[in-house]
Amino acid sequence: MAMSKEDNRIKGPLKWFNLRWWARSLHLYPFWVTFKYFLRVPQAELYHPLHDEHSAYPDIAPRYRGLLGMDMDSCIGCRKCERVCPNKTIIMEEREINGKKFRFPAYFAGRCLKCGLCEEVCPAFSIRHTDQFEDAGYWREELYYSPERMHQMFRVHIQPKIDAGLAHRAIPDKRRHPEEHKKYLELEEKAKAKA
Numbered sequence: 001m002a003m004s005k006e007d008n009r010i011k012g013p014l015k016w017f018n019l020r021w022w023a024r025s026l027h028l029y030p031f032w033v034t035f036k037y038f039l040r041v042p043q044a045e046l047y048h049p050l051h052d053e054h055s056a057y058p059d060i061a062p063r064y065r066g067l068l069g070m071d072m073d074s075c076i077g078c079r080k081c082e083r084v085c086p087n088k089t090i091i092m093e094e095r096e097i098n099g100k101k102f103r104f105p106a107y108f109a110g111r112c113l114k115c116g117l118c119e120e121v122c123p124a125f126s127i128r129h130t131d132q133f134e135d136a137g138y139w140r141e142e143l144y145y146s147p148e149r150m151h152q153m154f155r156v157h158i159q160p161k162i163d164a165g166l167a168h169r170a171i172p173d174k175r176r177h178p179e180e181h182k183k184y185l186e187l188e189e190k191a192k193a194k195a
């Protein structure tokens, strides 16, 4: 660490009695700062993808748009998500299942704007934003989500919520808070009873 002007002013034998001069001369100051922060209570909380198998992160807003998940069982391969994507993030990939060829979307998370257009246009409610925000990686390839990887995201982060009644299969319901969603279901029941 460079000596400051103030330190340079301390000259002669007087400097031997100055703790600050010693600390700076022996480069102890950075160690002191490190030690001070080492003793402090951590300022950040770490979440790991395996933190909770249903990814029930406590403070995520219900309408948060994170990484995309896609249900390969219900996707009809219509390519609407691919065509609507403003950043050309989604590409269709072909897979052979039981001797038949199907198309499924894959996407590159590094180019995704999180605009939500793909999930809005999907007629089968197959592509959905999860609440997963950890979309960083050491390599570009890590940001590529194949249909299988997207399907896994759907299975782990969307399906359990649908099963638990915290999200509806249809998009507009997913955008509601669980309490709002309950009211919506009641209204829907009343409307059905009247019809």
Ligand code: SF4
Pocket: 084, 085, 086, 087, 088, 089, 090, 107, 111, 112, 113, 114, 115, 116, 117, 118, 119
């Ligand atoms: S959220 Fe928007 S940018 Fe991202 S894949 Fe869907 S349509 Fe494309």
Ligand code: SF4
Pocket: 070, 074, 075, 076, 077, 078, 079, 080, 081, 082, 104, 105, 121, 122, 123, 124, 125, 126, 127
């Ligand atoms: S995810 Fe939805 S919009 Fe995209 S191809 Fe499948 S069914 Fe069509």
